[in-house]
Amino acid sequence: MNRTLVASVADRPGVLNRVASMFRRRAFNIESLTVGHTEREGISRMTIVVDSRQTNAEKVAQHLERLVDVLHVEDITNRPAILHDLALVKVQIQDKVARSEILRIADSFQAKLVDMCPQTAIVEITGSEATIDTVVEALRAHGILEMVRTGRVAMARGETNRGTGALAPVGEQMSSAEQGGS
Amino acid sequence: MWKTGAEIVWEMLRREGVEVVFGIPGGGIMHTYHPRQEYGIHHVLVRHEQSAAHAADGYARASGRVGVAIATSGPGATNLVTGIATAMMDSSPIVCITGQVGTSVLGTDAFQETDITGITLPITKHNYLVTDVADLAATIHDAFEIARSGRPGPVLIDLPGDVQRATTEFVPPEGRSTYVRRALPTADEEAIRRAAALIDRSHRPVILAGRGVLLSGAVEELATFANRTNTPVAVTLLGKGAFSPDHPLYLGMMGMHGHAVANHAIQNADLLIALGMRFDDRVTGVPSEYAPQARKIHIDIDASELNKRIPVDVAIHADLRPTLAQIIDRVGSTSHEPWFSETQTWRTQASTHDVLRESPNGVLPTPHVIHEIFSATGGDAVVVTDVGQAQMWTAQHYTTQCARPFLSSGGLGTMGFGLPAAIGAQFARPEDEVWVVVGDGGFQMSLHELSTLVQEDLPVRIAVINNSALGMVRQWQTLFYDGRHEATDLMNPDFTRIAEAYGIPAYRATTLDSARAAIAEAHGHDGPVLVEFEVAREGDPSHVYPMVPSGAALDAMIHSSPTAAGSSVGRPA
Numbered sequence: 001m002n003r004t005l006v007a008s009v010a011d012r013p014g015v016l017n018r019v020a021s022m023f024r025r026r027a028f029n030i031e032s033l034t035v036g037h038t039e040r041e042g043i044s045r046m047t048i049v050v051d052s053r054q055t056n057a058e059k060v061a062q063h064l065e066r067l068v069d070v071l072h073v074e075d076i077t078n079r080p081a082i083l084h085d086l087a088l089v090k091v092q093i094q095d096k097v098a099r100s101e102i103l104r105i106a107d108s109f110q111a112k113l114v115d116m117c118p119q120t121a122i123v124e125i126t127g128s129e130a131t132i133d134t135v136v137e138a139l140r141a142h143g144i145l146e147m148v149r150t151g152r153v154a155m156a157r158g159e160t161n162r163g164t165g166a167l168a169p170v171g172e173q174m175s176s177a178e179q180g181g182s
Numbered sequence: 183m184w185k186t187g188a189e190i191v192w193e194m195l196r197r198e199g200v201e202v203v204f205g206i207p208g209g210g211i212m213h214t215y216h217p218r219q220e221y222g223i224h225h226v227l228v229r230h231e232q233s234a235a236h237a238a239d240g241y242a243r244a245s246g247r248v249g250v251a252i253a254t255s256g257p258g259a260t261n262l263v264t265g266i267a268t269a270m271m272d273s274s275p276i277v278c279i280t281g282q283v284g285t286s287v288l289g290t291d292a293f294q295e296t297d298i299t300g301i302t303l304p305i306t307k308h309n310y311l312v313t314d315v316a317d318l319a320a321t322i323h324d325a326f327e328i329a330r331s332g333r334p335g336p337v338l339i340d341l342p343g344d345v346q347r348a349t350t351e352f353v354p355p356e357g358r359s360t361y362v363r364r365a366l367p368t369a370d371e372e373a374i375r376r377a378a379a380l381i382d383r384s385h386r387p388v389i390l391a392g393r394g395v396l397l398s399g400a401v402e403e404l405a406t407f408a409n410r411t412n413t414p415v416a417v418t419l420l421g422k423g424a425f426s427p428d429h430p431l432y433l434g435m436m437g438m439h440g441h442a443v444a445n446h447a448i449q450n451a452d453l454l455i456a457l458g459m460r461f462d463d464r465v466t467g468v469p470s471e472y473a474p475q476a477r478k479i480h481i482d483i484d485a486s487e488l489n490k491r492i493p494v495d496v497a498i499h500a501d502l503r504p505t506l507a508q509i510i511d512r513v514g515s516t517s518h519e520p521w522f523s524e525t526q527t528w529r530t531q532a533s534t535h536d537v538l539r540e541s542p543n544g545v546l547p548t549p550h551v552i553h554e555i556f557s558a559t560g561g562d563a564v565v566v567t568d569v570g571q572a573q574m575w576t577a578q579h580y581t582t583q584c585a586r587p588f589l590s591s592g593g594l595g596t597m598g599f600g601l602p603a604a605i606g607a608q609f610a611r612p613e614d615e616v617w618v619v620v621g622d623g624g625f626q627m628s629l630h631e632l633s634t635l636v637q638e639d640l641p642v643r644i645a646v647i648n649n650s651a652l653g654m655v656r657q658w659q660t661l662f663y664d665g666r667h668e669a670t671d672l673m674n675p676d677f678t679r680i681a682e683a684y685g686i687p688a689y690r691a692t693t694l695d696s697a698r699a700a701i702a703e704a705h706g707h708d709g710p711v712l713v714e715f716e717v718a719r720e721g722d723p724s725h726v727y728p729m730v731p732s733g734a735a736l737d738a739m740i741h742s743s744p745t746a747a748g749s750s751v752g753r754p755a
Contacts, residue, residue, distance in 0.1 A: 017303065065485065069308075
């Protein structure tokens, strides 16, 4: 079973290296890891998916929290959450029939056609892992030339928990952001 | 006020209360060295950077404050690595400052460039590469805070040459650090209630006290708790000093070369109360057979240590001292009879097997040597060990008094740790008598520091336990590797003449009487002094017992060579 951890980390050079190095050293097997900016300046967010049959998610969270640059970790597996992946799929266009078929697939899964050339098209799909898998399967018949997936990003629904006990950058900018509590 | 990066280093060290640093200069750090004198901080010139890290570590362990090591870029920085890893494993707070090539040539394989922040990533609590002098003061402030807070550990700051030379307006960083201290974790009520209930219901409890008891300042709470519940206490190697050895509840050291009583009690316990320790494999033996009848309560400040090797019934992620105080308020006063009497019986029985009762028979057994040092110093010395047989014998036979320092490389088991760590310890406690017990193998990984002792005129007493072998490995070869002594016999120099060449008075002891006399001389001497003890390489006196073979259960202890006992021991997995 997959478990999803969300980590707030300081946006500093080498943070991803620290996290990745720790995963390697502790032999943690990671299904996917994404990192990006957040609503707060200086703080990035990592979404980490681990297969709990191979890797103890609780240990992953505890070791993440040992890292000074990691400000807060939450396991959102059991919380209602939005878990989305983004995929870009480049498919072969054999003929007009194939072209309309690809358009139909994209349309029915709310995928977007983001590029159309005479011989190829790029379909962008956003959604759960299962949705993307379904679209990819449907497109496979047309010949997938290239595919890239971002890995899962996640956000719990409802209340936001930022872990007030965690190490947090301070200074005017940060404290006002904390008080704002968006 | 405008300052250079170099000046900011010393200014910040002074503000942190640093009185002494250990290091070696070099091209990449010369600029930082230059203004030192104006800041009144003493610099100890060690003879190898590894010693700088060990000395800073020894200073930290003996003082409870942050130790500081300084090295140049490239090989200077890489030489720190073993010392940093040693400090990391034993939660010792040190700050290492390394020189680095200039920022304009970083990443070009410049002369004496090495990626020391990359190299030390997994062996530091945190590290920094400072590329802007404006960040330097806050970085040093944070480094000290990180090193000593929570579970302590080493922090490294890498300083490119141009950052050392650059000037900036110096603003004291107090109160505007990049970080606020991570609040110490506290136990929730429910966990305290469950722990107290387990303690009240137990019939055969044992307390396991680790270094966390000392780091958390919970020595008094431990004594109160043990007394109130009449619970026997076993200590880890690094937990020596957490509990009074003269107390009837004291079982001694646990683990591979622990006291038989302690291991026996653990294996027969129905409850283990683990305080600030981490169930290291040298402490538990094979996990599946560890304390099979016992429920377990584990309190540690590092959540990742909970349920790591040994699954427990109540895991409490919290600072020990307040947590123990909370538990004391919740538990009833019990005598834990007949368990307590049973452990007392084992104690009496074990004392009949005490190796110290055996007559030396013409040879010089190391336990007797250690016991003589203990007697001469009244158990009051700051004792530092190297690693191996002499370390284990010292741990067994130097009865560390409550809250007194016992310094040893536990987690990493670093040979060469002893002598430089003793230098750091002597600086931390100038009034105390410091003894370092080293084997002939470990001594030769550090004997260049004899120079440092002389240059600093430090009255460190060095006991070289010389069995002309890498004794611990040789012992394993005898017991588990068909007696084939592969690469463990040493052809040694005359260590007394080595010492004398450095200007250090030295004595050699070959019998118990001469050992006693030499120890008395060293004890009375004011200045560095060395005693070489010639001990047996062969036979039972050359082996540390009791011993739990690697991969065996904790109560599968052997007390003498299997050949003598007529049994056989399998090779460890």
